[in-house]
Amino acid sequence: MGGREPRKGEAAPEESLTFEQALARLEEIADLLERGDLPLAEAIALAEEGLKLSRHCEQQLDVAEQKVELLVERMGSVGLEPMETGAGEDEEEED
Numbered sequence: 398m399g400g401r402e403p404r405k406g407e408a409a410p411e412e413s414l415t416f417e418q419a420l421a422r423l424e425e426i427a428d429l430l431e432r433g434d435l436p437l438a439e440a441i442a443l444a445e446e447g448l449k450l451s452r453h454c455e456q457q458l459d460v461a462e463q464k465v466e467l468l469v470e471r472m473g474s475v476g477l478e479p480m481e482t483g484a485g486e487d488e489e490e491e492d
Contacts, residue, residue, distance in 0.1 A: 411446075411449050411450050411453045412453060414450075414453065416454055416457045416458070416461075419450045419453050419454050419457075420450075420454060422446075422450055423447055423450045423451060423454070426443050426444075426446060426447040426450070427447070429443055430443055430444065430447075
């Protein structure tokens with residue numbers, strides 16, 4: 398935690414993680430922070446790590462989305478419909 402900053406041109410440690418590994422670490426960090434029993438300095442370091450991991454996951458999702466869009470475009474989008482998000486389902490259940 399709170400290790401040295403990567404040198405110029407050197408990948409940050411979170412960049413070497415797969416999406417699944419980064420997400421698992423994010424869940425671990427969330428659990429640790431939710432307990433509320435960490436010293437302040439450690440909690441801040443974990444929060445910073447979590448933010449970096451969150452950005453890393455977001456970047457990986459963006460890349461994956463671009464790849465999917467390219468594949469759909471190459472396939473001519475024949476018979477493909479946009480996926481529904483969970484948000485629409487939640488709204489219907491609340492009514």
